[in-house]
Amino acid sequence: MMTDPIADMLTRIRNAALARHDRTEVPASRIKAAVAxxxxxxxxxxxxxxxxxxxPKKLTIVLKYGRDRQSAIDGVRRVSRPGRRVYVRHDRIPRVFSGLxxxxxxxxxxxMSDRDARRLKMGGELICEVW
Structure with a gap:
């Protein structure tokens, strides 16, 4: 049984990007679809x-590459996990690589993304960081 399906999705995306795959498939859920x-x-x-x-339904995620098959995703990190939830106020939302x-x-x-949350002055659970 999988205890953290979002971490599984992020790991599949990270591994597919590192292996230069065109796409990856993950089991579908509403929260995974929203993250994607x-x-x-x-x-x-x-x-x-x-x-x-x-x-069951699956989400097919098509990865994005630039010149020389350089992945648009350099890294992914799960922040709030089932064993350690992380909540932030709108003025404490971290900037990932100075906004990159x-x-x-x-x-x-x-x-929502950090930019939208700051604009709407909404805090919440910090799901993940992508750069």
Whole structure:
């Protein structure tokens, strides 16, 4: 049994990017789809699709590469884990690599990037950091 499905998704994305794969598949859930949509809107992945087939639904995440197959994702870190939840106020949201990366937060208005949370002055659970 998997205890942290978000960490599993982030690990699959990290491993696929390091191996220079075009896409990766993860079991689908609403929170994973929301994280993937934020990564897409921030320009870290090219596309995300929900695919149905035999068995449970899956999210197909298409990775984004630049020149010389340089991945758009250099690193991913899970911050708040099931064993150690991390909550931040809007004025304490960390800047990832001086604004070159993003933090993803779970707020009372749903998942959002650190920029949106600061703009709306909303704190919440710090899900992960991507750079």
């Amino acid at each position: 949509e934020i990564l897409k809107s921030e320009g870290f992945i090219a596309d995300v699709r929900e695919t149905e087939g035999e068995g 990366g993003i933090s993803i937060l779970s707020t009372s208005r749903g998942l």
